[in-house]
Amino acid sequence: MDTAVTAKKKWWAGGYSPFNVSYGKxxxxxxxxxxxxxxxxxxxxxxxxxxxxxxxxxxxSVFRSFxxxxxxxxxxxxxSLMTFILIMSSVTMVLAVHAGHMRDRKAVAKWLTWTIVGxxxxxxxxxxxxxxxxxxxxxxxxxPFPNTDGTVASTNFTNFFFTITGFHGLHVxxxxxxNIVILANVLKGTYEHRGHYEMVEKVxxxxxxVDLVWVFVFTCFYxx
Amino acid sequence: xxxxHTAAGHENAHSDSATKSIWRTFWILLCITMVEVxxxxxxxxxxxxxxxxxxxxxxxxxxxxxFYIVAEFMHLGQEIKNLILTIxxxxxxxxxFIVAFLYEGxxxxxxxxxxxxxxxxxxxxxxxxxxxHGHY
Numbered sequence: 001m002d003t004a005v006t007a008k009k010k011w012w013a014g015g016y017s018p019f020n021v022s023y024g025k026x027x028x029x030x031x032x033x034x035x036x037x038x039x040x041x042x043x044x045x046x047x048x049x050x051x052x053x054x055x056x057x058x059x060x061s062v063f064r065s066f067x068x069x070x071x072x073x074x075x076x077x078x079x080s081l082m083t084f085i086l087i088m089s090s091v092t093m094v095l096a097v098h099a100g101h102m103r104d105r106k107a108v109a110k111w112l113t114w115t116i117v118g119x120x121x122x123x124x125x126x127x128x129x130x131x132x133x134x135x136x137x138x139x140x141x142x143x144p145f146p147n148t149d150g151t152v153a154s155t156n157f158t159n160f161f162f163t164i165t166g167f168h169g170l171h172v173x174x175x176x177x178x179n180i181v182i183l184a185n186v187l188k189g190t191y192e193h194r195g196h197y198e199m200v201e202k203v204x205x206x207x208x209x210v211d212l213v214w215v216f217v218f219t220c221f222y223x224x
Numbered sequence: 225x226x227x228x229h230t231a232a233g234h235e236n237a238h239s240d241s242a243t244k245s246i247w248r249t250f251w252i253l254l255c256i257t258m259v260e261v262x263x264x265x266x267x268x269x270x271x272x273x274x275x276x277x278x279x280x281x282x283x284x285x286x287x288x289x290x291f292y293i294v295a296e297f298m299h300l301g302q303e304i305k306n307l308i309l310t311i312x313x314x315x316x317x318x319x320x321f322i323v324a325f326l327y328e329g330x331x332x333x334x335x336x337x338x339x340x341x342x343x344x345x346x347x348x349x350x351x352x353x354x355x356x357h358g359h360y
Contacts, residue, residue, distance in 0.1 A: 029311055
């Protein structure tokens with residue numbers, strides 16, 4: 001983005017970033033890579049324990065509720081809605097980044113606001129799901145759901161579910177807070193004054209990463 | 225990246241195509257998710273794609289979704305090759321992690337099954353007539 005890329009350019013001769021990105025953006029990428037390993041470690045631990053268990057609860061009979069629908073059996077519907085909300089908020093975030101490239105302050109503020117709304121909606125869904133499961137008797141160290149083969153399940157299932165979705169929810173929470181801070185700066189005109197909206201890109205990267213992790217959490221806990 | 229062009233006409237044309245590709249990615253992600261959920265329901269109703277086959281499809285589609293998010297939404301596809309590689313090559317470790325740990329978990333399960341009290345019935349040894357005559 002800084003300079004036009006020509007074929008003869010000596011990337012490593014000094015004078016500019018050999019990766020053609022700013023320091024902040026590069027470090028955000030490396031942070032996200034390390035965070036990917038954290039989430040990867042958690043999910044692989046979950047996979048190892050699940051592989052080592054002779055039987056495991058069926059996600060379709062655990063996650064089968066929808067707010068306001070009582071005891072209706074609706075597997076996957078609510079979590080699909082949550083996935084849709086998060087993908088949608090990723091779209092509004094990338095639109096905000098795009099508006100930042102155009103230096104359109106109003107559009108950046110609009111799309112960032114929608115991203116924050118999406119993030120809060122996702123967190124509300126998760127809060128409902130956790131509360132619902134809690135009232136069914138599930139929590140760290142407590143698992144009321146039987147294995148598919150009818151035997152009593154260990155608490156591994158709930159421990160991993162609450163730990164990993166909780167860690168992801170924590171990331172969404174900090175993402176929402178970062179987005180709010182950036183929105184405040186956009187409204188104050190900080191980036192207009194600075195001449196670029198790169199901070200929006202950086203929090204955008206973080207936000208997309210949170211969406212990316214959810215894609216894997218969705219598959220590992222609800223589909224497989 | 226192309227937004228260094230500053231001619232107003234260019235800007236608009238670029239803006240349109242960028243927005244278009246954002247929405248295209250959105251529809252791709254939405255469709256993949258709907259296919260996943262659809263297949264899960266198909267399996268619940270008919271049991272048709274067998275569990276192993278279904279799981280393989282789910283993992284494949286998940287990786288595809290991850291690719292679209294990283295390449296399109298995070299614009300990694302537009303960065304220069306060196307940056308792409310410094311991000312992706314370390315992630316190759318995951319291949320080993322996943323294979324090694326899941327193999328470990330599976331073997332743990334097999335040992336659990338085999339070593340459960342009473343599970344491996346002592347193979348009834350047919351007393352052989354020929355051997356064992358006063359040798360010990």
